[in-house]
Amino acid sequence: MDISANLALAMGNLTSPPVLAFVLGLVAVWIKADIRLPDAAYQAISMYLLLAIGLKGGVALRESDPAEVVQPVAITLLLGIAIPIAAFALLRWMTHLGATDRGAIAAHYGSTSLVTFTAALVFLEAAKVSFEGYVATLLTLLEIPGIVIGLLLARRGQGSTASLRASLHEVLTSRSVLLLAGGLLIGAATGPSGYSRTEPFFGALFTGVLTLFLLEMGALAGRRLPDLRTAGAGLIAFAVAFPVLAGTVGVTAGIVAGMSLGGATVLGVLCASASYIAAPAAVRLALPDANPGYYLTASLGITFPFNLVIGIPLYLVIAETLAPLIG
Amino acid sequence: MDISANLALAMGNLTSPPVLAFVLGLVAVWIKADIRLPDAAYQAISMYLLLAIGLKGGVALRESDPAEVVQPVAITLLLGIAIPIAAFALLRWMTHLGATDRGAIAAHYGSTSLVTFTAALVFLEAAKVSFEGYVATLLTLLEIPGIVIGLLLARRGQGSTASLRASLHEVLTSRSVLLLAGGLLIGAATGPSGYSRTEPFFGALFTGVLTLFLLEMGALAGRRLPDLRTAGAGLIAFAVAFPVLAGTVGVTAGIVAGMSLGGATVLGVLCASASYIAAPAAVRLALPDANPGYYLTASLGITFPFNLVIGIPLYLVIAETLAPLIG
Amino acid sequence: MDISANLALAMGNLTSPPVLAFVLGLVAVWIKADIRLPDAAYQAISMYLLLAIGLKGGVALRESDPAEVVQPVAITLLLGIAIPIAAFALLRWMTHLGATDRGAIAAHYGSTSLVTFTAALVFLEAAKVSFEGYVATLLTLLEIPGIVIGLLLARRGQGSTASLRASLHEVLTSRSVLLLAGGLLIGAATGPSGYSRTEPFFGALFTGVLTLFLLEMGALAGRRLPDLRTAGAGLIAFAVAFPVLAGTVGVTAGIVAGMSLGGATVLGVLCASASYIAAPAAVRLALPDANPGYYLTASLGITFPFNLVIGIPLYLVIAETLAPLIG
Amino acid sequence: MDNMTETGSQAVVLLTIVTENVLESRLTRDLTSCGAHGWTITDARGRGPRNRRASELEGGNIRIETLVSPTVASAIMDVLAQAYFTSYAVTAWTTPATVARPERYT
Amino acid sequence: MDNMTETGSQAVVLLTIVTENVLESRLTRDLTSCGAHGWTITDARGRGPRNRRASELEGGNIRIETLVSPTVASAIMDVLAQAYFTSYAVTAWTTPATVARPERYT
Amino acid sequence: MDNMTETGSQAVVLLTIVTENVLESRLTRDLTSCGAHGWTITDARGRGPRNRRASELEGGNIRIETLVSPTVASAIMDVLAQAYFTSYAVTAWTTPATVARPERYT
């Protein structure tokens, strides 16, 4: 394992425009400057990112050998169930939070983060590490189950499931699921030739648009930092340790499922990252008494920046280390 | 006439990203998912599409031989008057609607649809069928007269024309007319060299942006479908039959005016498509008692999807069939 | 000096898409048509322009020889102090305005205009005149001091400085300063290789996006024109004469500081142009009794169009004329 | 609060109108000609008992508030009843209001 | 102003609710089931004494206005107290209102 | 509606302020220091008798609503009269309001 090469990777990540824009967003909040995108632009850009990821993944999925995809898909679904359960259990051990708050956090870490995923793709492309095109499929698959399990864990033993069912319907028909899944289907149906005409928009612009979006994410994360004081050391430790743990599990699972170095890294990133779009809305509706000061601060205030700056290159290093041992 | 080639064309259209995105928008409404663009993004994108079409058309117009343009322009103006009158008459025969509603619908079918036109250009480019650059000029010319004639037909015999005049002013100075006409003039003034520096924005991104826009249009069309029940069989039949009729007339006129296969197809699309941006606003103001449940359902709920999915390739087939007979 | 070449330059500027879009915006206001971008799109686009300019400038700054940058930076800071003082003095001579209004106007002319700067870059690129990459640094440096000086001039002899300090804080942490300065730092940190992946977004689209933005600026400027009647002949004369004066000083300073023809032209444009984003907000807060009918009409209604249409090519001609005399 | 009059000779009411956004310029013209000196508009969306309109395509409703004298409010209401109620989606109501600097609004 | 009833048997009040935007569809369902026939929504942002919520991520608050009879207003207030006040950011108030065509709202 | 007090010792009024958006942070600071515990802001546009301002460039007005005690309302009105009325575009009015959980607002 070449340490200087890894350092170069990490530095390359740190000085990539998207990560630097994220830092700029943090700084802006710190000096009380208003740098936020208008809400409509934020919404439109996240729709763009979801559709672009879906499309590209769909095109790649169509080109993939089905036999090659089966194992990663199965293992991803397994991880989607195991990770929130592990988070729920670990939180009991690491924090004093009640079942509701632990379930809420488990829902976030069981699901995954589009932006972290996207940043990982941009990082791997810049590092010239190839990965399987169908990883966007895994992203889509991993988004929902974790939320469902988390909500169920929080509500074990509680009576009414009516509002739970309503919440699940809202999650399944949420914009992010629909755009990702719809994009995958469109991409698979249209194939490379159809996609090529939209590539200047959905492909070439991607990194630039992500840079603008991460500026906003930096501001959002920065606004969560004051809540760190009330979050407690246990939760902070969890928000750093759990991604590394889940990331390592994900990388291992990816290698076992026969994925490439890059593909295993992406699966690690998917496992390590916590949702902050689909999960918060679902949790707010289904678990109104869970405290956003815990689940948002952990997922958006700590885990997201950690993954962006340290986690992503780390999971690649882990993949490089484990691949020869397992493969 | 090569049937399998035509089938391939139709399939290529059906699996193009814009059309698939439209279907995704329909599906989203059907499963009650919220997939809509923020209003500001919708407005900004439609301004982009109008200006981009105008610019490109203006550049092409400047390169055209004036002598070659005169006939198509004259015939387009004629069609702009004849089509709404034909629609008004046919509606009397096919439906039980009163003059106000028939005039309102005639205003929509007499005008034309930017998005259908745009989808037709994308389709022809993908099918490698060339067309005259000045077709954007014809789009601009066809937008207004149909609305005016429709309003006049609806108000024949009625007293006050004051609010009619106010409505006409609003139509003539509407954003879509101004951006299209302004784009044409800018394109003609700046020419290919000036345009080339904006091409990455107004040209290369076009199909991708249109894909995003059609997602929204699918949702809008989907919301109109429940009104089909009240629209009546006659109106539904009209909304399918009239585009085919008007499209055939448009194609024929294009061939007679000496346009290419692609150009005649585009003129057919212009005639076949119904407005759902300029016309609804004008009709709402000038004919408040016309029922949007009729005019919007027909134009947006039926004719628009019909043209997008079936009409556009059909008009090309019609052009291919008629050209050797007429030309 | 080749007159016909200069005429060609001026014509090329006049028929460039951004300038023509500006004219279209003016015309739209004139015929009372609504052509404005939604506010969210306007905000998002100005964020894009600021970040794009900053990024590109930062990349270029990193490639520059520090020794070569010192002189232009120093001279720019000097100009940032001298220009508002000159404007303040000249206004006393040319108009009957009081100290508050003169200070407000001085703040605008002491600062600079992102859009004019941007249009100048687009013009020089089209004219194939090269310029130093670090000019974006000069833009950032010139933005603030002029505002501060203008406010101080207006408030000389007045008591309270509390709200002045609050206003300065708001200026220094304003979105435009943060995005420009942040973009510069990101660009310098990421360098050409990091930037290249965002170039399709921040670079290739730039002229096209600017075209859309200038449409809006045209409408904004057009809405200021009715105020010309109350502005008075002295202020109108100032709004044309001062840019030429300050532009000539800026060009001269650039040549003296060893900048290229293109670079000196850009410095001239920076000096000649008046702010209408940062300055108006700051002035509104710190000098509420200054009349926007004066400062906005002068900067946005007169100087901005003057520079866009006549000033930019003029400063290049001035640079071409003076360079052999001074250099 | 010295600069606020209680309901008296210079009384002001707050009239709120929710309607289709395509009517914005037409309605503000009518407000002016009825004697309103100002208004505030926000973009809105809504549902109502009527619910038949086209402007959904263009993004919904507007909500216009205008502080006016009771006489002007009544005149505006008459115009609404005459020219808008039957054909357009409109909801309108008045609320009592105490306003600073009432002379600006009456 | 003939078409406006004074507060009487058909009295209408204006109920305004400010809450987290993620509750939009749930709350409008509740409004309907309490007997409201319509409402108007605007997007809003705000600060309050509670200030604990997640929806900031998705852009803030909504402000719902509904013209209803006092009985319906009271029923909605009960639902708010029961199902929303403890867990969500909510501010709700009623204002007296005189409405045109009151039969549309009661 | 048990949790709503009628106008009494804990009475609350709804104060609405429409002004230039560049004043948002300054004005909310003033609201807090006058004793308001919360507010709701919507973006707005408008026309008024004064109509001289710069913020049009940045997109218009804001409309701030705050539920406060009459004393706080009066204090805010005084600040408006002193620091805003002469130099800025401002319209402000109060409406009587009956609020749920009044203790949150006074």
Ligand SMILES: Nc1ncnc2c1ncn2[C@@H]1O[C@H](COP(=O)(O)O)[C@@H](O)[C@H]1O
């Ligand atoms: N009861 C109500 N309360 C508040 N706003 C209403 C109510 N009914 C209707 N509206 C508003 O008025 C608009 C027009 O109503 P309608 O004429 O019934 O379509 C709706 O879109 C709502 O924004």
Ligand SMILES: Nc1ncnc2c1ncn2[C@@H]1O[C@H](COP(=O)(O)O)[C@@H](O)[C@H]1O
């Ligand atoms: N005193 C108040 N006046 C007006 N709106 C308020 C007030 N207090 C709270 N709000 C609104 O109600 C929302 C929820 O308040 P809270 O439940 O305290 O977080 C806030 O975000 C504000 O939009």
Ligand SMILES: Nc1ncnc2c1ncn2[C@@H]1O[C@H](COP(=O)(O)O)[C@@H](O)[C@H]1O
């Ligand atoms: N009569 C009115 N009714 C409602 N809002 C008003 C009225 N007059 C002025 N406004 C609002 O207050 C703002 C400032 O008014 P002004 O100070 O006259 O420029 C305007 O832009 C409107 O939004």
Ligand code: NA
């Ligand atoms: Na995860």
Ligand code: NA
């Ligand atoms: Na047509």
Ligand code: NA
């Ligand atoms: Na300047």
